[in-house]
Amino acid sequence: MAKLVIGMVAFEQATNLDFTGPLEVFGKLAGCEVQICAKTRDLVACEGLSVIRPTVTFADCPQVDVLFVPGGPGQIDVMTDDETIGFVARQGQAAQWVTAVCTGSLILGAAGLLQGYRAACHWMSRDQLPLFGAEPVNQRVVFDRNRVTGGGVTAGIDFGFALAARLVGDPAARRLQLALEYAPEPPFDCGLPERADPDTVTDLLGRAAGLLERRWAASRTAADRLNQRGTGQ
Amino acid sequence: MAKLVIGMVAFEQATNLDFTGPLEVFGKLAGCEVQICAKTRDLVACEGLSVIRPTVTFADCPQVDVLFVPGGPGQIDVMTDDETIGFVARQGQAAQWVTAVCTGSLILGAAGLLQGYRAACHWMSRDQLPLFGAEPVNQRVVFDRNRVTGGGVTAGIDFGFALAARLVGDPAARRLQLALEYAPEPPFDCGLPERADPDTVTDLLGRAAGLLERRWAASRTAADRLNQRGTGQ
Numbered sequence: 001m002a003k004l005v006i007g008m009v010a011f012e013q014a015t016n017l018d019f020t021g022p023l024e025v026f027g028k029l030a031g032c033e034v035q036i037c038a039k040t041r042d043l044v045a046c047e048g049l050s051v052i053r054p055t056v057t058f059a060d061c062p063q064v065d066v067l068f069v070p071g072g073p074g075q076i077d078v079m080t081d082d083e084t085i086g087f088v089a090r091q092g093q094a095a096q097w098v099t100a101v102c103t104g105s106l107i108l109g110a111a112g113l114l115q116g117y118r119a120a121c122h123w124m125s126r127d128q129l130p131l132f133g134a135e136p137v138n139q140r141v142v143f144d145r146n147r148v149t150g151g152g153v154t155a156g157i158d159f160g161f162a163l164a165a166r167l168v169g170d171p172a173a174r175r176l177q178l179a180l181e182y183a184p185e186p187p188f189d190c191g192l193p194e195r196a197d198p199d200t201v202t203d204l205l206g207r208a209a210g211l212l213e214r215r216w217a218a219s220r221t222a223a224d225r226l227n228q229r230g231t232g233q
Numbered sequence: 234m235a236k237l238v239i240g241m242v243a244f245e246q247a248t249n250l251d252f253t254g255p256l257e258v259f260g261k262l263a264g265c266e267v268q269i270c271a272k273t274r275d276l277v278a279c280e281g282l283s284v285i286r287p288t289v290t291f292a293d294c295p296q297v298d299v300l301f302v303p304g305g306p307g308q309i310d311v312m313t314d315d316e317t318i319g320f321v322a323r324q325g326q327a328a329q330w331v332t333a334v335c336t337g338s339l340i341l342g343a344a345g346l347l348q349g350y351r352a353a354c355h356w357m358s359r360d361q362l363p364l365f366g367a368e369p370v371n372q373r374v375v376f377d378r379n380r381v382t383g384g385g386v387t388a389g390i391d392f393g394f395a396l397a398a399r400l401v402g403d404p405a406a407r408r409l410q411l412a413l414e415y416a417p418e419p420p421f422d423c424g425l426p427e428r429a430d431p432d433t434v435t436d437l438l439g440r441a442a443g444l445l446e447r448r449w450a451a452s453r454t455a456a457d458r459l460n461q462r463g464t465g466q
Binding site for chain 2: 015017020021023024027028034036043048049051052053102122138140141151152153154155157158161162165171174175177178180181182184185186187188189190191192193195196197199200201202203204207208224
């Protein structure tokens with residue numbers, strides 16, 4: 001039987017944990033083959049010191065069965081990058097599963113793949129989803145038909161196991177969760193704005209203000225382009 | 234004020250999530266500088282498709298303030314690799330914090346750095362710690378004086394935030410936990426053998442038997458060498 005191809009999109013200044021969480025899960029699923037897709041085969045520099053090594057270019061990538069898009073600061077430039085948005089739109093039309101984590105769902109949105117779908121996103125940028133006809137959901141992992149989206153950064157691990165269960169069944173997903181010893185114990189209960197103290201939220205939003213402004217601007221431009229293309233498909 | 238240098242050891246066939254979880258935290262701490270240390274500056278191929286790009290060679294690395302060692306299948310070869318064990322032993326003698334995640338704690342053990350210390354490890358290999366004079370602890374993150382160790386793979390994220398709180402204070406660690414949206418919701422409650430159903434545990438242990446046998450053999454050899462060196466320091 002042919003392997004299920006999981007195509008993971010890599011781009012400059014992606015957040016590596018958005019990508020590595022799901023990769024650590026997907027890479028260990030029997031019957032699945034991961035392809036890391038990027039503009040070129042050159043090493044992709046993530047935010048910070050991490051790098052991703054693509055296995056295939058957008059041009060050479062076969063139709064994938066599962067399309068995955070991470071987020072991170074680099075998502076802002078991707079929103080108006082025709083080559084990457086075009087790849088995601090093309091692949092997303094025929095993929096069995098169209099998925100993203102963190103602000104990667106905004107990229108799915110810019111590619112016209114979330115119109116009429118419920119979706120998750122990093123909590124700070126979730127309110128940008130309606131620009132693309134998507135309904136933002138305050139939930140760690142959101143399944144809506146074949147669209148699967150996760151919240152910010154670390155949600156990629158929960159997303160990875162949840163999707164793995166659908167791809168290879170519960171027993172294999174459970175076995176992998178035990179292998180990766182995924183029984184989290186966060187030192188603080190502050191991973192969502194509803195749970196963090198107000199000072200922490202205010203402080204973080206203040207520091208992120210410039211980033212969020214640039215993200216809004218990119219989302220507005222991307223939404224305009226999408227509307228000009230019609231459905232974007 | 235001089236930055237706190239966090240030295241993260243990279244080696245072939247490390248588990249990338251062991252490394253990337255803590256890196257995503259450490260890389261965003263004010264007043265800290267991460268160095269990725271390896272034998273050469275060449276790209277390090279992890280287990281699966283991930284790669285790590287070193288920033289400094291063992292030979293050129295200054296004394297670090299925080300020493301971090303990941304685990305993974307490649308840990309087995311590291312146990313008897315004089316160059317890597319020598320680097321870890323040297324750095325560990327003067328570092329303010331000596332840390333590891335997953336089977337990285339066995340590497341600390343092989344370097345003579347856990348004698349008389351309590352330590353965590355991946356649950357499948359925790360029982361190898363006594364070979365190095367360490368007391369295994371069934372706990373997600375273990376602080377014992379300046380030794381800080383985490384359980385398997387995903388424990389690196391809990392470890393990262395817990396250590397960050399000690400390095401830069403609670404408010405900054407909380408802010409980062411909110412930024413990385415770390416409010417985990419595992420799809421299953423099976424990340425530890427005590428919580429998983431017996432079939433899952435048996436199945437996984439069966440599949441891991443060969444790996445565990447090789448790991449035991451490497452640990453015995455490493456323990457013999459450590460004993461021959463005296464305290465190993």
